[in-house]
Amino acid sequence: MSPSLQALNPVYLADIFEAGGEPLLRDIVETFLADVPRRLRALEESLAAADWDGAALSAHAMVSGSSMLGLTGVAAAARRIEQVLYQRRRPPAPDLEALDTAVGEARGVLATAVSGLVTGRGRAP
Amino acid sequence: MTSPPPASGVRRILLAEDDPVTARLVVHRLSREPGITVLHAADGGTAMSIAEREDLAAAILDIRLPVLDGLSILVALRKSERHRGLPIVMLTSLGSEADVIRGFEQGADDYIVKPFSLAELMARMHRLLDRR
Numbered sequence: 363m364s365p366s367l368q369a370l371n372p373v374y375l376a377d378i379f380e381a382g383g384e385p386l387l388r389d390i391v392e393t394f395l396a397d398v399p400r401r402l403r404a405l406e407e408s409l410a411a412a413d414w415d416g417a418a419l420s421a422h423a424m425v426s427g428s429s430m431l432g433l434t435g436v437a438a439a440a441r442r443i444e445q446v447l448y449q450r451r452r453p454p455a456p457d458l459e460a461l462d463t464a465v466g467e468a469r470g471v472l473a474t475a476v477s478g479l480v481t482g483r484g485r486a487p
Numbered sequence: 488m489t490s491p492p493p494a495s496g497v498r499r500i501l502l503a504e505d506d507p508v509t510a511r512l513v514v515h516r517l518s519r520e521p522g523i524t525v526l527h528a529a530d531g532g533t534a535m536s537i538a539e540r541e542d543l544a545a546a547i548l549d550i551r552l553p554v555l556d557g558l559s560i561l562v563a564l565r566k567s568e569r570h571r572g573l574p575i576v577m578l579t580s581l582g583s584e585a586d587v588i589r590g591f592e593q594g595a596d597d598y599i600v601k602p603f604s605l606a607e608l609m610a611r612m613h614r615l616l617d618r619r
Contacts, residue, residue, distance in 0.1 A: 377604045382515060394508045419505070422551040425580055426506035429602040437602075441582065 369435030369464075370471050372479075378431075379479045387479065391472050394427050398436075398465055401427075405443075409452065418447035424461075431472065436464040498544035498616070502527045503534035503560060504578065505552055509601065513547065516605045517612065531555025535563060538570060545574040545615055547599075550586045558589055565594045574615035 379387045401420045408417035421444035428436035439461040443453040500517060502525050504510040514525045526541060528534035532554035538546070546564065548557035557577060564570040577590040577598040587598050597611055 374602055374604070377606070378512065381512075381605045386515060390508055390511055393511055397507050419551060419553055422580070423506045426504075426549070426601055427508035429580070430506075430508050430512060432602065441580070 371432035371434050374432035375475050384480050394431055414447045414450045418444055433468055436468055439464045497524045498522055499524050499526055499541055501537055501543050501546040503552055504549045505529045531560050534560055543573055547576045549578040561593050
């Protein structure tokens, strides 16, 4: 099983759903899905320019957004990269690939979780 | 909030947060409270501009921000005549305990670790705003 499919904490999506129902839940998820490709591009560009501070900001934003949705797989991958960047070093290629993979899987993971909440099948305990 | 807004009008809360997911959640939840307006800045420079021109009831500052980080904003607000006593909450990420310590050393009133629930956010904001 891929890491991110195992790594969704449903409590946070359920909290959002409880606070604002389906409209807020879908709005927040779409906000994340629209933002994360931009962050990945910014991360790549900063790494290409050896701009460690800029890259760390992009990684940090991905940690924030993904963790607030309970995407612990994405958050962990982005956090590993962020920590390396604070040491002003280039993150290892496998760490960058792990982030790409986790982000790539996030859309499906979120769609399943949102559907479960909206239809009442995915409520957090 | 349990305390009513001041007779002078709306209570403005500055939110300095560059992650749009966190920002939308905080704005959504706080804006549901009567008398609360959230002024959102996606970078530290914009946050300082807002602080220079607005009367604020509280500030929520992410520590990692473009242009000017949250700790620098905190220091600037604590030095300013206008916002010296402003309730300030720092946002930080799990595993960033050093940031929390630096925040308290610079005069932060509280901190919230991401990920947080909206209930936790409101509990902490109630505590800060109600004691004013």
